Amino acid sequence: MKNKGMYLLLLPGVLFLTLFLVIPIVMTIASTFYQEGSFTVQGYFTFLTDPYNLKILWTTLRVSLVTTIACILLGFPAAYYISKLGARKKGILLALAIFPLLTSSVVRSFSWMIILGKKGLLNSSLLSIGLIEKPLEILYTPTAMMIGLIHLFLPLIIITLVGVMENIDPDLLKAAESLGASRFTAFRQVILPLSMPGLIIGSILVFVGSLTAYTTPALLGGKQGVISTFLYQNAITLNDWHMASVIATIMIVITFVVIGLMNKIATKLNPKG
Amino acid sequence: MQEKNRGLALFTLLVFVFLLGPLVIISFTSFEPGTVLKFPPEGFSWRWYENIFEVKMFMTTFGTSMFVSLVGNLLALLLGVPAAYALSRFQFKGKGLLNAVFISPVLIPGIVMGFAMLKYVIITYNLPIYAGLLIGHTVIMLPFIIRVVASSLSNFDFAIEEAALSLGAGKVETFFKVVLPNIRSGIIAAILIAFLESFNNVDISVFMTGPGVSTLPIQMLTYVENNFDPTIAALSVLLMIITAILMFIIERMMGLSYFTKR
Amino acid sequence: MALLTLENVSVAYDNQYILKDFNLNIEKGQLISLLGPSGCGKTTTLRLIAGFLEAKDGRFLFDGKDYTRVPVNKRNFGFVFQSYALFPHMSVFDNVAFGLRLRKVSETEVKQRVEQILDVVSLAGFEKRFPKELSGGQRQRVAIARALVIQPDLLLFDEPLSNLDANLRVNMRVEIRRIQQELGITTVYVSHDQEECFSISDRVAIMNKGVIEQLDDPATIFKYPKTEFIARFIGFNNFITFGERTEQDGEIELRVGGHRFAATHNPGTANAQAKKCAMRPDDLIVTTEAQADLETNRLPGTVKISTFLGRSYQYVVETDLGDFTVNQEMETPYKSGQTVHLLFPKDKMVLVD
Numbered sequence: 001m002k003n004k005g006m007y008l009l010l011l012p013g014v015l016f017l018t019l020f021l022v023i024p025i026v027m028t029i030a031s032t033f034y035q036e037g038s039f040t041v042q043g044y045f046t047f048l049t050d051p052y053n054l055k056i057l058w059t060t061l062r063v064s065l066v067t068t069i070a071c072i073l074l075g076f077p078a079a080y081y082i083s084k085l086g087a088r089k090k091g092i093l094l095a096l097a098i099f100p101l102l103t104s105s106v107v108r109s110f111s112w113m114i115i116l117g118k119k120g121l122l123n124s125s126l127l128s129i130g131l132i133e134k135p136l137e138i139l140y141t142p143t144a145m146m147i148g149l150i151h152l153f154l155p156l157i158i159i160t161l162v163g164v165m166e167n168i169d170p171d172l173l174k175a176a177e178s179l180g181a182s183r184f185t186a187f188r189q190v191i192l193p194l195s196m197p198g199l200i201i202g203s204i205l206v207f208v209g210s211l212t213a214y215t216t217p218a219l220l221g222g223k224q225g226v227i228s229t230f231l232y233q234n235a236i237t238l239n240d241w242h243m244a245s246v247i248a249t250i251m252i253v254i255t256f257v258v259i260g261l262m263n264k265i266a267t268k269l270n271p272k273g
Numbered sequence: 274m275q276e277k278n279r280g281l282a283l284f285t286l287l288v289f290v291f292l293l294g295p296l297v298i299i300s301f302t303s304f305e306p307g308t309v310l311k312f313p314p315e316g317f318s319w320r321w322y323e324n325i326f327e328v329k330m331f332m333t334t335f336g337t338s339m340f341v342s343l344v345g346n347l348l349a350l351l352l353g354v355p356a357a358y359a360l361s362r363f364q365f366k367g368k369g370l371l372n373a374v375f376i377s378p379v380l381i382p383g384i385v386m387g388f389a390m391l392k393y394v395i396i397t398y399n400l401p402i403y404a405g406l407l408i409g410h411t412v413i414m415l416p417f418i419i420r421v422v423a424s425s426l427s428n429f430d431f432a433i434e435e436a437a438l439s440l441g442a443g444k445v446e447t448f449f450k451v452v453l454p455n456i457r458s459g460i461i462a463a464i465l466i467a468f469l470e471s472f473n474n475v476d477i478s479v480f481m482t483g484p485g486v487s488t489l490p491i492q493m494l495t496y497v498e499n500n501f502d503p504t505i506a507a508l509s510v511l512l513m514i515i516t517a518i519l520m521f522i523i524e525r526m527m528g529l530s531y532f533t534k535r
Numbered sequence: 536m537a538l539l540t541l542e543n544v545s546v547a548y549d550n551q552y553i554l555k556d557f558n559l560n561i562e563k564g565q566l567i568s569l570l571g572p573s574g575c576g577k578t579t580t581l582r583l584i585a586g587f588l589e590a591k592d593g594r595f596l597f598d599g600k601d602y603t604r605v606p607v608n609k610r611n612f613g614f615v616f617q618s619y620a621l622f623p624h625m626s627v628f629d630n631v632a633f634g635l636r637l638r639k640v641s642e643t644e645v646k647q648r649v650e651q652i653l654d655v656v657s658l659a660g661f662e663k664r665f666p667k668e669l670s671g672g673q674r675q676r677v678a679i680a681r682a683l684v685i686q687p688d689l690l691l692f693d694e695p696l697s698n699l700d701a702n703l704r705v706n707m708r709v710e711i712r713r714i715q716q717e718l719g720i721t722t723v724y725v726s727h728d729q730e731e732c733f734s735i736s737d738r739v740a741i742m743n744k745g746v747i748e749q750l751d752d753p754a755t756i757f758k759y760p761k762t763e764f765i766a767r768f769i770g771f772n773n774f775i776t777f778g779e780r781t782e783q784d785g786e787i788e789l790r791v792g793g794h795r796f797a798a799t800h801n802p803g804t805a806n807a808q809a810k811k812c813a814m815r816p817d818d819l820i821v822t823t824e825a826q827a828d829l830e831t832n833r834l835p836g837t838v839k840i841s842t843f844l845g846r847s848y849q850y851v852v853e854t855d856l857g858d859f860t861v862n863q864e865m866e867t868p869y870k871s872g873q874t875v876h877l878l879f880p881k882d883k884m885v886l887v888d
Contacts, residue, residue: 005444006363009355010371013415016352017374020408024393025381078288081281093289095524098532100292102516104473106490107509110497111295114302114310114506121298121312154292163533212382215475215490219497228384232479235388245392248385255382432620435587436678438607439614440634440685454624 029252032245043246053230057250060226063142063217064210067149071157071206072199074150079161080191083168090166094159101155109219112148113139116220140222148216153209157202164198165191193269200266208255227251296513303506310503321507328504333485334492337406341488342471345410346418346464352411353418354460358452360419361426379416383476386412391480402483409477414467421466424531425459458526465519466531536599538563538721539584539689544593546579553579554745557593566715566722568732571742572768578693580742581725585691586610598688610689613682617694619674621666627653627677628662634685652684655714672703679714690715690722696731708735729769733757741765749803761803762888766813771885773814773859780810787886788831792855795831798884809886818883819861821850821875832879834859838869852877 176186235244306318395405537560569577586607777789836854
């Protein structure tokens with residue numbers, strides 16, 4: 001049903017977002033193609049030919065990829081286990097997974113600084129049991145970033161997967177087994193394909209989230225830059241706004257390419273067609 | 274079968290130890306009496322909790338954060354509730370596009386939004402930092418308000434609204450007397466979820482700090498860069514307590530299923 | 536003069552017409568049903584009358600006044616919804632009082648009128664309950680009371696019983712009819728359940744694809760459906776299309792493939808030369824050859840399927856005019872493959888358009 005007053009309800013929100021989000025983003029992208037009044041792609045050329053920048057881009061992609069794979073490997077079995085529990089236990093575990101998600105990323109990254117630091121919990125325990133002789137240098141490395149990011153995004157993929165898995169009719173598994181499938185085959189042929197939509201959405205969230213996260217790399221990555229800290233550095237520390245805009249545009253492009261690509265895969269894999 | 278489930282249970286337990294362990298550790302270290310963070314702590318002391326209130330910047334930035342999150346929340350409600358209502362109630366062309374516009378603050382990387390707003394809102398219009406923070410936080414809260422309110426409206430039978438109209442109530446009267454009371458808990462949950470999202474935000478706020486103006490998370494970041502005493506641990510514990518309380522209310526209001534739906 | 540008139544009304548969604556040049560007249564004090572399959576436009580018609588929809592073209596007259604552009608909340612019509620649409624956050628009393636309070640009726644009068652109407656729907660004593668504490672039937676009564684208490688000029692029902700179980704449905708429809716007659720209130724009732732419509736209505740409008748195919752009292756429709764669509768809808772499922780038709784002294788004779796049939800006149804049909812006959816499965820007779828001595832209205836065939844229905848048997852009989860379905864009580868039933876004769880009583884052969 002339509003209604004004329006409807007547009008009046010939508011207008012303020014649309015106007016606000018257009019003015020303060022859409023236009024600034026479009027302007028940021030457009031500005032990368034203009035320098036001193038003429039069209040240019042010099043910014044992109046500069047960015048993509050500097051080995052230092054490429055290294056940052058590569059680190060970012062590598063860290064995000066490892067984080068995503070780790071989140072899937074840790075999250076999928078846990079989510080499957082949670083989805084099979086009774087309502088009460090499921091509720092408690094879900095709450096325990098959601099709590100970190102709602103907790104400040106500063107707090108969560110800081111907790112890993114305590115654990116991974118040179119005199120941190122990990123090193124002191126390893127030293128005291130004699131497994132190592134001098135402290136490991138983990139904090140301020142890509143490894144620390146990955147651990148922090150896995151910690152940051154694991155709850156997201158778990159709850160997304162539980163949301164999908166709890167809607168899978170448990171009789172389907174029994175039906176598959178009654179038709180002669182082993183428990184493993186039944187899982188692979190029934191649970192896995194039906195969980196695909198959740199797995200893909202979860203992976204998008206984790207990958208894009210890791211790619212663009214700021215707090216965790218800033219606290220745990222040290223001098224090891226990723227693309228988001230590099231953007232901040234260019235904008236605020238170096239005051240190179242043109243380069244910052246180029247990086248911003250590259251981040252938007254990567255984000256939307258990833259989302260688009262995964263959506264394509266999702267439509268292809270969707271068992272319900 | 275029993276065997277396999279036990280393996281899976283153990284695996285899940287380890288996953289949760291990984292998720293919650295660091296938060297437990299941070300809580301323990303906050304009671305450290307010495308000046309260096311240690312686990313396990315060497316004693317018990319409230320001194321770092323007291324210290325939070327002695328660091329003036331924590332107090333001022335907490336004030337700023339509260340102001341921005343609360344006033345921004347109000348703005349986001351004023352903009353978001355009518356939009357959520359229209360999107361749930363009516364079918365029209367271009368609805369998909371509008372949905373995309375309203376969800377865009379979640380899709381666009383926060384750090385990019387922060388930068389773009391700094392450049393094309395604060396600097397272009399020459400706005401004070403405070404206004405920039407307020408606008409930025411309203412933008413990031415808006416999609417959460419719309420999503421939660423829309424999901425609560427999806428359980429609302431619009432025939433109820435028609436019933437009120439047929440009994441003689443006007444459209445505005447109907448909204449306030451019949452629609453609003455029935456989505457009250459959804460709106461409360463929306464406010465709290467958006468509040469947490471804004472209060473914890475770093476990506477946008479990091480671009481909008483100026484002389485004497487900053488938010489609490491940004492202040493914490495700065496503090497950590499220069500000090501490694503347990504004050505941040507103590508502050509973290511307080512923030513976690515607030516988070517837990519708000520999460521409990523959200524659960525009471527609309528359950529936790531909102532989080533599992535994508 | 537009719538109380539309510541829809542005049543050449545059209546309703547369209549996205550350029551697709553639900554109703555086109557639609558006309559309807561309703562007399563004061565009557566209960567009229569709109570009956571038809573889903574998508575026939577009955578609910579659209581009701582929502583148009585209520586004011587939830589706006590017509591693209593045409594006029595809606597009520598009591599001599601043009602109501603086409605009068606908004607819902609100014610029409611003073613009572614609407615009873617399929618989902619009951621009770622206000623979940625209000626008690627039964629507040630639900631019923633809602634319309635009165637909007638009309639600025641004094642609290643003492645509100646109390647008196649709410650109690651009185653709750654009495655009418657047999658819900659006295661339920662004032663403090665909330666909708667979720669009531670059964671389906673009780674909710675329905677509250678919904679009716681809420682619509683009645685404002686003394687509406689017209690009462691509208693949108694499939695009010697479809698969420699109730701079968702027994703309750705029968706009780707409630709008797710109740711609705713009782714209240715409607717007691718208060719003498721003009722009522723439009725929408726349903727897809729023909730038994731429900733036939734049992735409570737003064738007149739029934741059967742709709743198909745946005746058009747009223749027949750508007751008559753229930754008995755007439757039941758006996759003389761105008762069209763094949765209506766005949767099928769109300770349970771005629773045997774049809775014969777004839778090649779020739781002759782009429783002599785009011786006697787109609789029909790012929791096809793060497794068979795001759797006599798049929799009765801259908802006063803409803805628009806086409807005086809209708810050549811299609813409809814028959815109910817209960818009205819045909821299966822018999823063995825020995826008993827069949829009629830010249831006309833007789834057809835040889837073979838029993839194809841025989842199904843036990845409890846009180847009767849259902850046979851599907853194959854003939855050279857196609858398959859016919861017959862319900863018949865019989866102690867020793869016919870068997871599949873048995874050769875039989877089908878008899879078509881003359882007065883049960885209804886001509887349709």
